[in-house]
Amino acid sequence: MIQTQMKTEALMGPVYFVTAGALFAGANTAVQGAAMRYGVPSPTVAFWQYAIALLAVLPIVRGVSWRTNRLPMHLLRVGLAAIGVQLWVAGLAVVPIWQAIALILLSPLFVTLGAGLFLRETLTPTRVLAVTLGGIGGVLILAPWEDAFTWAALLPVGAAAFWGASSLVAKRLTLTESAESLTLYLLVLLVPVNGLGLVGAGAFIPGEALWLVALSGLLVAGAQYLLVRAYVVADAAYLQPFDHLKLPLNVGLGLVFFGFAPPGLMWVGAGVIILASAWVLRDESRERFIPRVQT
Template sequence: MTQSLPTPLRAAGLMVIAGACFALVNTTLQAMTMRHGAAAPTVTFWQYLIALLFYIPWIWRNRSAVLTTRQVMAHVIRVGLAVAGVQLWTLGLSYVPIWQAIALILLSPFFVTLGAGLVLREQVSAHRWGAVILGILGGLIILAPWSDRFQLTALLPVAAAAFWAASSVVTKRLTDRDSTETVTIYLLLLLSPANAALAFGAGFALPLSTLWLVIAAGLLTALAQHALVRAYTLADAAFLQPFDHLKLVFNVGLGVVVFGFVPDGNMWLGTALILFASAWLLNREARKRPHSVPQSA
């Protein structure tokens, strides 16, 4: 009789699956926008609409959760921040090599720390501030603003990371009073109308050559989100973070194979600093929670 995998191993596997799916999504988004000339707002609209269709049965089963909130405006603000993040991310992939974009998106946790300290007024230790400074230094090395090759479009993934971080900060406040189901359903239901409003100017038509790509992107987005959420229900962030960082390998590898985007030396040095700062921060947080890694079920 075959035994099920231990809980931490299942969580790690789900995180790796999520990272691989997100890497495939990023590759398809870059192919649609950079190679086929599809408008970024249009691509984003169809990507998340297709993902929404995947979740309709779950939304219907949990529909009563919609009525339990008294924080509707906070949900709207959170969705607005998330929409800005996904729109800027897709737009960034139409200009920035995938290796640079994915390396810069790793800055998001440091923006969360900034938001927690400056907006939520949480206690932020000197170690956490040190990690933030080190991570931002890594981002500067990747961007290389002193280089003649630097373009302002390289800041789009950084802006996406900042908006996603802001959305995470609002999410943390929402979950103090609302269930996970309520927070998730509001995001899923409001994303598509907001994306549609932004896509209106560019139109909703896509080149025929990209139809299968956008369908794949939508389905992979839903699968990645499902795997990610499931992983975090089985293990905490400190345990899962190293497996999450494997998405960098997947994205860089696909960028080289599909587009011929070979990272330069700045990427490796900057990313090393960001990963070191992230690991340092998570290690300090894990020491405060000695039982942070769950045991096998």
């Protein structure tokens, strides 16, 4: 009985996580469409995206209590996420989308290291090797040895670090907080923080771009909820190799909707990432248990 439950957790954690990544990829594509085709400033899109996401999750979190003994942890999580959002938006202004997504692949490295150091999760050889292979795939895609590489690419790296830290805080909060509560706190607090970006960009969105912004908000709402659900049922370090799948998801949608085909090494790197993620899922699903957070 316990073995069956733990095998189910080993499967459902990645399912939630990968589905969240697919929704985030759709949101990124919608944001890119609003910015590239209709010229909506990125800070404006970010504000309305999370405002709409908040409205979308209200029916889900209706009746969820605001009472918590861990408000500082909620604030820390939102603060880290907000910095990550701003660095990501700034990076997209100067870095090609496929390259920015490749750099975000560094996030699992930050999360896995932090999970071992701060959450005391077991870092199995499978997890470490899978994440390392994913990192190698990311380097192949990034190709830092080429002239196209610039120091501005460090902006997405910074976003990866802060989002990774935010994920670690979210994992710690799942010990006492529900997925609904975590989603509610994140979206409610992110909206006013993102609103600071409207000072220079303005809040206006052209009518023809409204559906794209609204779609991005709905997709982000679903992605945030599923992301928390993944951390509820599985270790943070175990989930991180599956984060690499965001690259082919984002690039694939970009190719379909914008006709952008990245360099050939991207496909090599993506193949390494997918194989690493599939391998860790097959290996960990055979384990009798998933090491849990020690308290």
